[in-house]
Amino acid sequence: MELRxxxxxxxxxxxxxxxxxxxxxGELFEEYGLRCxxxxxATGTHACVTSRDEIDLRDAVSCVxxxxxxxxxxxxxxxxDSLAVLNxxxxxxxxxxxxxxxxxxxxxxxxxxxxxxxxxxxxxxNKGPIAFAYSELKSLAERHNVQFRxxxxxxxxxxxFNLVELCLPGARVLAFSGVLNSTTNLILTGMEAGQSFxxxxxxxxxxxxxxxxxxxxxxxWDAAVKAVAxxxxxxxxxxxxxxxxxxxxxxxSFKDIEAAAASGKVIRLVARxxxxxxxxxxxxxxxxxTRASLFGSLAGTSNALVIKTDLMGEIAVVENxxxxxxxxxxxxxxxxxxxxxxxxx
Amino acid sequence: MELRxxxxxxxxxxxxxxxxxxxxxGELFEEYGLRCxxxxxATGTHACVTSRDEIDLRDAVSCVxxxxxxxxxxxxxxxxDSLAVLNxxxxxxxxxxxxxxxxxxxxxxxxxxxxxxxxxxxxxxNKGPIAFAYSELKSLAERHNVQFRxxxxxxxxxxxFNLVELCLPGARVLAFSGVLNSTTNLILTGMEAGQSFxxxxxxxxxxxxxxxxxxxxxxxWDAAVKAVAxxxxxxxxxxxxxxxxxxxxxxxSFKDIEAAAASGKVIRLVARxxxxxxxxxxxxxxxxxTRASLFGSLAGTSNALVIKTDLMGEIAVVENxxxxxxxxxxxxxxxxxxxxxxxxx
Numbered sequence: 001m002e003l004r005x006x007x008x009x010x011x012x013x014x015x016x017x018x019x020x021x022x023x024x025x026g027e028l029f030e031e032y033g034l035r036c037x038x039x040x041x042a043t044g045t046h047a048c049v050t051s052r053d054e055i056d057l058r059d060a061v062s063c064v065x066x067x068x069x070x071x072x073x074x075x076x077x078x079x080x081d082s083l084a085v086l087n088x089x090x091x092x093x094x095x096x097x098x099x100x101x102x103x104x105x106x107x108x109x110x111x112x113x114x115x116x117x118x119x120x121x122x123x124x125x126n127k128g129p130i131a132f133a134y135s136e137l138k139s140l141a142e143r144h145n146v147q148f149r150x151x152x153x154x155x156x157x158x159x160x161f162n163l164v165e166l167c168l169p170g171a172r173v174l175a176f177s178g179v180l181n182s183t184t185n186l187i188l189t190g191m192e193a194g195q196s197f198x199x200x201x202x203x204x205x206x207x208x209x210x211x212x213x214x215x216x217x218x219x220x221w222d223a224a225v226k227a228v229a230x231x232x233x234x235x236x237x238x239x240x241x242x243x244x245x246x247x248x249x250x251x252x253s254f255k256d257i258e259a260a261a262a263s264g265k266v267i268r269l270v271a272r273x274x275x276x277x278x279x280x281x282x283x284x285x286x287x288x289x290t291r292a293s294l295f296g297s298l299a300g301t302s303n304a305l306v307i308k309t310d311l312m313g314e315i316a317v318v319e320n321x322x323x324x325x326x327x328x329x330x331x332x333x334x335x336x337x338x339x340x341x342x343x344x345x
Numbered sequence: 346m347e348l349r350x351x352x353x354x355x356x357x358x359x360x361x362x363x364x365x366x367x368x369x370x371g372e373l374f375e376e377y378g379l380r381c382x383x384x385x386x387a388t389g390t391h392a393c394v395t396s397r398d399e400i401d402l403r404d405a406v407s408c409v410x411x412x413x414x415x416x417x418x419x420x421x422x423x424x425x426d427s428l429a430v431l432n433x434x435x436x437x438x439x440x441x442x443x444x445x446x447x448x449x450x451x452x453x454x455x456x457x458x459x460x461x462x463x464x465x466x467x468x469x470x471n472k473g474p475i476a477f478a479y480s481e482l483k484s485l486a487e488r489h490n491v492q493f494r495x496x497x498x499x500x501x502x503x504x505x506f507n508l509v510e511l512c513l514p515g516a517r518v519l520a521f522s523g524v525l526n527s528t529t530n531l532i533l534t535g536m537e538a539g540q541s542f543x544x545x546x547x548x549x550x551x552x553x554x555x556x557x558x559x560x561x562x563x564x565x566w567d568a569a570v571k572a573v574a575x576x577x578x579x580x581x582x583x584x585x586x587x588x589x590x591x592x593x594x595x596x597x598s599f600k601d602i603e604a605a606a607a608s609g610k611v612i613r614l615v616a617r618x619x620x621x622x623x624x625x626x627x628x629x630x631x632x633x634x635t636r637a638s639l640f641g642s643l644a645g646t647s648n649a650l651v652i653k654t655d656l657m658g659e660i661a662v663v664e665n666x667x668x669x670x671x672x673x674x675x676x677x678x679x680x681x682x683x684x685x686x687x688x689x690x
Contacts (some may be wrong), residue, residue: 020656028515157657159512166511167504169681170373171674291637294663306665311365311674312502313667318639320651320659329516329656336514344689 001033003339006040006091006120008082008111009098010064012208013125013152016328017095018057024332034339040089041070042082044098049076050088082107086114093338095331096124099212102221102241105132116140116148121342123334125152125327130229131241147338150233152330154180154226155303158319162337164234164307171309173234177272180226182301182322183210183217184249184269189299191257192266208324209301219248220269223284227271234307235273237280244271244282252286260288268295294318346378348684351385351436351465353427353456354443355409357553358470358497361673362440363402369677379684385434386415387427389443394421395433427452431459438683440676441469444557447566447586450477461485461493466687468679470497470672475574476586492683495578497675499525499571500648503664507682509579509652516654518579522617525571527646527667528555528562529594529614534644536602537611553669554646564593565614568629572616579652580618582625589616589627597631605633613640639663 007014021028021036028034038055042048047069049055059073071078079085086094094115098108105128112129115122116137124130129137130153141148154160155178164173179185183204190200201218204210216222224244231237249269260267271284289295294316298304301323306316319326352359366373366381373379383400387393392414394400404418416423424430431439439460443453450473457474460467461482469475474482475498486493499505500523509518524530528549535545546563549555561567569589576582594614605612616629634640639661643649646668651661664671 024515024656031515158660159508162512163504163508167507168678170369170376170677292642294639294642297637297639297642306663311369311670311677313671314665315503316661316663316665318651318661318663320661322658325656326658332515332656333513 001342002035002037003093004039004089004091005036006042006085006089006094007038008042008085008094008096010041010043010046010060011097011099012324013327013331014095014097015061015064016324017331018061020328020332022057032336032339034336039091040079040085042079042085043070047071048079048081048085049073050079050085051075051077082111083114086111086118091120093121093123093335096122096126096129098126100126100128100216100225102128102216102225105129109133109137112137112148113140116144116146119144119146121147121338123149123331123338125150125330127153127225127229130232131225134229134232135238147341149334149337150229151334152327153229155305155317155319156322156326157329157333158303158317158322158326159333160230160305160317161233162333163317168309168312171311173307173309175272175274175308176230176234176305177270178227178230178305179268179295179298179303180271180305181217181223181269182303183214184220184223185298185303186301187218188249188252188257188267188269191252191254192261204301207301218250220246220284223269223271224282227273227282227284230305231273231280231282235275235280237273237282239280239282244284246283247285249286264291265289266291266296268298270295346687347380347382348438349434349436350381350383351387351430351434351439352383353387353430353439353441355386355388355391355405356442356444357669358672358676359440359442360406360409361669362676363406365673365677367402377681377684379681384436385424385430387424387430388415392416393424393426393430394418395424395430396420396422427456428459431456431463436465438466438468438680441467441471441474443471445471445473445561445570447473447561447570450474454478454482457482457493458485461489461491464489464491466492466683468494468676468683470495470675472498472570472574475577476570479574479577480583492686494679494682495574496679497672498574500650500662500664501667501671502674502678503648503662503667503671504678505575505650505662506578507678508662513654513657516656518652518654520617520619520653521575521579521650522615523572523575523650524613524640524643524648525616525650526562526568526614527648528559529565529568530643530648531646532563533594533597533602533612533614536597536599537606549646552646563595565591565629568614568616569627572618572627572629575650576618576625576627580620580625582618582627584625584627589629591628592630594631609636610634611636611641613643615640
């Protein structure tokens with residue numbers, strides 16, 4: 001069985017994933033019987049195209065990285081916009097990786113809704129839809145008997161959603177806390193080492209991990225949206241980003257970092273969810289944590305999530321110094337799960 | 346569909362699991378359609394019994410905890426020994442939780458082999474069989490089209506084997522390092538807090554986490570066997586416990602702990618696996634680690650495993666201060682995976 005793939009968004013993450021797909025094609029077929037064929041790609045600034053035959057992913061990646069429109073590729077037809085692509089692509093699986101919109105989750109929600117309604121499996125690395133429309137999209141996927149997967153939205157390819165769904169069956173998530181934003185952790189640990197805020201932020205940009213608008217990271221929005229995504233999926237919170245008590249790290253000075261160090265502590269941007277009488281309460285803000293603690297031990301872009309459950313006590317998952325390749329891996333792991341589910345049907 | 350269960354071994358872990366099964370029976374049926382019926386229990390000192398009808402698990406737990414033989418229970422027939430039980434029980438799933446034998450993995454291997462040959466799914470919390478006979482038992486399970494699951498053998502119910510199998514598809518494990526033995530970690534962190542070796546060991550015994558023979562913990566055998574189990578399953582190492590370069594913590598004194606602390610370090614018993622030209626090299630020994638590191642942050646009975654992969658970089662899983670309930674949960678999570686697999690067939 002050959003899976004037809006469509007890409008909505010073809011930025012760093014999608015292209016890194018495309019590279020894995022091409023370099024690992026042999027292993028994926030041998031190990032999982034998985035064979036893929038890309039039939040459509042929609043980008044913001046390099047055109048939207050479909051192909052009756054197959055788009056060569058290697059060519060597509062180098063075309064975009066040279067700054068050319070995808071319409072240059074042989075056999076590719078221009079297809080208007082992303083929605084036109086979704087309506088024409090005839091894909092089995094759509095990868096939605098457009099940039100995050102913090103206010104509404106659009107246009108990603110519309111892309112995903114349209115795909116699911118057409119009976120197309122959706123894999124996304126965009127946390128907006130999970131923060132703004134999770135329960136709607138989940139029901140839609142169930143109704144159309146397709147998969148809606150989003151492992152890459154929190155902690156990149158580190159298993160979080162799949163971990164709870166597939167590996168913690170029967171256990172209930174009671175609370176969580178996490179250092180979920182790589183850019184702010186790089187800045188805070190950079191400042192601990194004497195680098196300025198701006199130098200560390202520039203490094204995050206160089207490594208391609210800062211949001212397109214880095215204020216999203218620095219002001220705590222990225223952490224807040226991730227907390228909402230986690231709470232919605234793991235705790236049925238039905239929360240929205242505006243529900244999070246949020247503050248960022250913009251005002252944190254060397255003086256604050258030194259004062260913390262004097263008492264064996266460091267500052268981390270921590271997101272927390274707890275069940276309360278009024279549902280799930282959510283915060284994302286800088287906290288003083290002991291240096292010799294899990295959160296204190298997180299260096300550079302590292303992330304960690306502590307999950308408190310009823311039957312399994314407290315476990316944590318840590319991602320050590322990830323880059324874009326780890327988000328790309330999330331798309332692969334979701335693709336393999338989708339492929340397995342299609343086989344089982 | 347009602348699953349018939351047999352218990353080989355009915356110690357702390359199995360009884361704690363039996364408690365979950367009885368208290369969560371309603372939820373397990375609602376959420377997974379899972380209904381269980383125990384038909385046989387084999388113990389070392391409280392008799393081996395089968396029942397044509399059903400053994401009430403609540404009654405069985407209190408019978409054993411009062412020190413009585415299970416033959417006291419109504420409707421239970423004496424069944425000789427554990428092998429006789431396996432041959433008569435007619436179970437769908439066997440839970441093997443007999444004590445670890447460090448030299449051979451027996452009699453657990455025989456219990457598991459017999460079960461698999463009879464087409465019975467096996468769930469074990471006993472690491473011996475994974476360290477001594479993994480590839481044989483795995484092939485046997487495949488040949489008889491049944492599941493052989495063992496999440497509880499390393500880090501209790503914290504997903505490790507299921508994590509890699511179900512949540513890291515397509516990625517290869519290149520190396521790992523872990524603090525895997527709770528008893529020694531409790532002793533080392535207890536000594537950091539000024540408690541004596543013996544006091545901390547007594548606490549581990551009280552909490553039911555020390556091996557029946559605590560020398561297995563203290564001499565590093567438990568960590569070594571776990572490293573072998575991980576290497577065999579995650580890296581196809583085909584290793585045996587004797588292959589591990591192993592040393593324990595018996596000789597570590599307050600002086601060593603103080604000397605480490607003077608340079609911001611602590612001592613942890615660390616197991617490591619790395620690929621080398623000659624296969625997989627394995628060590629389990631005390632290491633100096635930075636206090637402000639993941640391993641340094643592990644308090645009490647906590648464990649952690651760092652997994653290095655090709656596509657997903659480095660991730661870690663941490664289990665915070667577990668007790669027997671967490672090993673019991675491993676049996677439940679494996680049972681749900683087995684149940685799902687039966688549905689998919």
